[in-house]
Amino acid sequence: MQSLAFSTATPPDAVLAKFEVCHTQDLEEARRWGERIFCENRLRNQDRQASVDTRIYYRRLGGIGVGRMSYGSDITIDPGVLDTFALIQMPIRGEEVIEFGSRQVCSTPTQASVINAHLPCRIHHRKDTEKLIMRVDRSLLERICQQHLGRTLQKPVEFLPAMPLDTAEGQRWMRMVGWIYDNLSNDEGSLPPLLAAQFEQALVTALLTCQPSNYSAELCADEGQSIAPSFVKRVERYIEEYAHEPISIVEMAEHVGVSSRSLFAGFRRFRNTSPMLYLKEVRLRRVHEELQQSSAGSTTVTAVAFRWGFSHLGHFTTDYKRRFGESPSDTLAR
Incomplete structure (x- = not known):
C-alpha cells in the first residue's frame, strides 16, 4: 500500500x-x-x-x-x-x-x-x-x-x-x-x-x-504575545559579547538598568531559563566551536574549558556531552 x-x-x-x-x-x-x-x-x-x-x-x-x-x-x-x-x-x-x-x-x-x-x-x-x-x-x-x-x-x-x-x-x-x-x-x-x-x-x-x-x-506562539522585553534581549547581546569574561548577575542588571529580580523574572517568563544558565549555554557553544576549529596537537580540552570559565572538568564534560551528544575530546579529535 x-x-x-x-x-x-x-x-x-x-x-x-x-x-x-x-x-x-x-x-x-x-x-x-x-x-x-x-x-x-x-x-x-x-x-x-x-x-x-x-x-x-x-x-x-x-x-x-x-x-x-x-x-x-x-x-x-x-x-x-x-x-x-x-x-x-x-x-x-x-x-x-x-x-x-x-x-x-x-x-x-x-x-x-x-x-x-x-x-x-x-x-x-x-x-x-x-x-x-x-x-x-x-x-x-x-x-x-x-x-x-x-x-x-x-x-x-x-x-x-x-x-x-x-x-x-x-x-x-x-x-x-x-x-x-x-x-x-x-x-x-x-x-x-x-x-x-x-x-x-x-x-x-x-x-x-x-x-x-x-x-x-x-x-507556533503568537509573536505579539511572546516578544521579550528589550532588557532581556540587551542582556543576551551583552552575554554574547562578554561571555569570555567573568560576568555576574549584578553586572548584567546594571548594564540594562533593571533589578536582579526583574532580570530573573524576564528570563524565566520569556526564555524559560535564568541569565546564568543562558551564560553557561553560550560558553558551552563557544567551547564546542573552538574545539571544532582546533587540532588535538594545538590545544587541550582542559585549556579550552578553563578559558571559557569551566573549572570543574567533571561537570563540564557531563554538560557538554548532554548538549552536543559527544565528549569534548571526541570533538577535538575529529
Whole structure:
C-alpha cells in the first residue's frame, strides 16, 4: 500500500534509483552499511528460513541524508541511541514497529515515525517493507531551531515519535519530502552550496512546524504575545559579547538598568531559563566551536574549558556531552 500523502514526479519505488550504495544477501554486510550511514547497530534475521535481500539507496547533502531501503526479511535493528542525528522513517509499503522503552509506534504508509537523537530504540522491520528515510544531523536541527526561537536551547529537541500522514500537517510534510526527493533523485551532480543550504533549511523548518515537539508551543506562539522585553534581549547581546569574561548577575542588571529580580523574572517568563544558565549555554557553544576549529596537537580540552570559565572538568564534560551528544575530546579529535 502506497502512502496517499506521498506524491512526486518520481515514483516512490524509483526514488534515488541512481544512488544505490548497497545490494546484498549478506546480513553482516548490510549491518556494516547501516553503521557507515547511521551508527553502530545489531541486525537479527527473525526468520532463519528466509534469505536477506538488502537494498539501500542513499544520498548525503550537508547535514541531511535521504534514502530508500529494504531488508527483504523480518529484521530486528538495534541501534541503541542515535546520539548525533534524528531519523524520520516513511514506509512506502509494509510496516515497522519501533520500540521506545515500554512505548511502541507502528510505522506504516499512513504513519511515519520519528526517532529522536538522544533516546534508545529498537526497530522491527517486517518482510516486504520498503521505506524512505530522512537523516537530520542533531547540530543542524538545533541550530535552525535556535534561529527560529532567537535563543539558545536549554534541552535537546524532542519530537513525538508518531507522525500521522493523513493530517494537514502530515500532508504538508510529505509535500516537502516529495520536493526534496524529486530534486535529489534526478540531479546527479553536486549541488551548489547555496542550494544545499536551502534544502537543509526548508526540510528542518518543515519538520519543526509539522511535527509536535517540546518547542512547538514556542515556535507556533503568537509573536505579539511572546516578544521579550528589550532588557532581556540587551542582556543576551551583552552575554554574547562578554561571555569570555567573568560576568555576574549584578553586572548584567546594571548594564540594562533593571533589578536582579526583574532580570530573573524576564528570563524565566520569556526564555524559560535564568541569565546564568543562558551564560553557561553560550560558553558551552563557544567551547564546542573552538574545539571544532582546533587540532588535538594545538590545544587541550582542559585549556579550552578553563578559558571559557569551566573549572570543574567533571561537570563540564557531563554538560557538554548532554548538549552536543559527544565528549569534548571526541570533538577535538575529529
